[in-house]
Amino acid sequence: MISRRGLSATSIREMAKHAKAPLGSTYHYFPEGKQQLATEAVRHTGEWVARSLRRELEAGPVAGLRAFLTLWRKIVVDSDFHAGCPVLAVSIEEPPADEIPPALAAAAEVFAQWETLLAASLRDHGADPRRADQLATLVVAAVEGALAMCRAKRTTEPLDRAAQQLQALIADAIEG
Amino acid sequence: MISRRGLSATSIREMAKHAKAPLGSTYHYFPEGKQQLATEAVRHTGEWVARSLRRELEAGPVAGLRAFLTLWRKIVVDSDFHAGCPVLAVSIEEPPADEIPPALAAAAEVFAQWETLLAASLRDHGADPRRADQLATLVVAAVEGALAMCRAKRTTEPLDRAAQQLQALIADAIEG
DNA sequence: GGTAGACTATGACGATCGTTATAGCCAGCG
DNA sequence: CGCTGGCTATAACGATCGTCATAGTCTACC
Numbered sequence: 211m212i213s214r215r216g217l218s219a220t221s222i223r224e225m226a227k228h229a230k231a232p233l234g235s236t237y238h239y240f241p242e243g244k245q246q247l248a249t250e251a252v253r254h255t256g257e258w259v260a261r262s263l264r265r266e267l268e269a270g271p272v273a274g275l276r277a278f279l280t281l282w283r284k285i286v287v288d289s290d291f292h293a294g295c296p297v298l299a300v301s302i303e304e305p306p307a308d309e310i311p312p313a314l315a316a317a318a319e320v321f322a323q324w325e326t327l328l329a330a331s332l333r334d335h336g337a338d339p340r341r342a343d344q345l346a347t348l349v350v351a352a353v354e355g356a357l358a359m360c361r362a363k364r365t366t367e368p369l370d371r372a373a374q375q376l377q378a379l380i381a382d383a384i385e386g
Numbered sequence: 387m388i389s390r391r392g393l394s395a396t397s398i399r400e401m402a403k404h405a406k407a408p409l410g411s412t413y414h415y416f417p418e419g420k421q422q423l424a425t426e427a428v429r430h431t432g433e434w435v436a437r438s439l440r441r442e443l444e445a446g447p448v449a450g451l452r453a454f455l456t457l458w459r460k461i462v463v464d465s466d467f468h469a470g471c472p473v474l475a476v477s478i479e480e481p482p483a484d485e486i487p488p489a490l491a492a493a494a495e496v497f498a499q500w501e502t503l504l505a506a507s508l509r510d511h512g513a514d515p516r517r518a519d520q521l522a523t524l525v526v527a528a529v530e531g532a533l534a535m536c537r538a539k540r541t542t543e544p545l546d547r548a549a550q551q552l553q554a555l556i557a558d559a560i561e562g
Numbered sequence: 563g564g565t566a567g568a569c570t571a572t573g574a575c576g577a578t579c580g581t582t583a584t585a586g587c588c589a590g591c592g
Numbered sequence: 593c594g595c596t597g598g599c600t601a602t603a604a605c606g607a608t609c610g611t612c613a614t615a616g617t618c619t620a621c622c
């Protein structure tokens with residue numbers, strides 16, 4: 211739900227109803243309220259994607275990238291362009307001026323984890339270390355941005371176009 | 387304000403107060419309410435960025451890209467990682483199931499405009515047309531995604547890393 | 563000076579938000 | 593059987609939301 215509506219537009223009432231759980235139970239299992247819900251949602255998504263990434267990266271960076279792209283493409287298409295990445299959704303919520311909410315910190319960690327996985331695989335396959343780091347960041351950033359563009363345009367074209375360039379880039383980096 | 391909080395978390399009351407305008411006036415000048423506010427905000431930002439892009443692209447795609455990057459980098463840094471791109475913020479709000487709100491359509495047009503400007507400049511400088519389109523999309527997507535990552539991590543590193551790769555890519559494309 | 567019309571001030575409307583309190587149900591153990 | 597304690601149901605709290613209606617103010621033209 212966060213990946214569809216964003217964090218602030220996702221109400222606990224709706225969430226409980228969608229989960230067919232009573233509203234009262236929400237605060238029994240998540241005593242810290244909405245922040246905890248958001249944090250655990252981000253971490254859950256992060257781990258889910260990271261698992262898929264780890265598995266597919268065993269066949270090399272090209273296969274890993276393809277899996278990453280396919281995964282997000284499926285989410286956008288299956289939701290008829292209504293859903294995106296919940297980690298990005300949490301990232302663009304404004305935090306209070308003086309502290310960093312745990313959900314935002316979790317989002318940062320998730321991004322870092324995805325980048326680390328990609329960069330390590332690139333290095334293992336002969337890419338220059340510095341370039342590997344930059345490419346991993348570029349991949350995550352481009353996919354996240356392309357997802358949002360797909361939702362606005364109601365087309366998968368942005369993701370598909372970015373995918374082509376990213377694939378060529380990765381292929382070039384591991385044989386240079 | 388949309389670029390900080392997102393659309394649904396931005397209240398008309400707060401907006402009017404921030405603009406030192408009376409709340410009643412909002413519905414006098416924007417009779418269609420919040421949707422109209424969002425649409426005009428998206429279009430305004432789109433035109434503002436497009437103007438800067440057109441100006442800098444006269445010196446070539448490399449200069450244009452650098453201006454695009456610098457512009458967004460400044461917004462993130464000046465806001466102490468609290469603000470991002472309002473067009474992206476509007477893009478990831480879930481629309482009603484049966485219709486497309488005008489603000490979302492405006493966001494799609496803005497993205498398309500930025501891509502068109504970049505792609506045209508790339509073609510004018512000798513890039514392969516197909517590659518030019520893909521690269522233009524990649525640039526916009528990567529910058530939008532990197533902005534969100536910067537906010538989560540409270541660092542400009544994602545944007546700077548993506549920038550390096552994008553600059554190399556553009557340079558390579560216009561001399562291939 | 564008076565009057566029309568653009569703008570503002572004010573307050574209200576129903577709805578929904580996150581969160582909490584409290585009363586009730588209902589398993590499991592003695 | 594009785595009772596304890598985890599879970600649920602329900603209602604309420606104050607706050608805030610988008611939107612609208614209405615009464616008031618003020619400017620500008622006749």
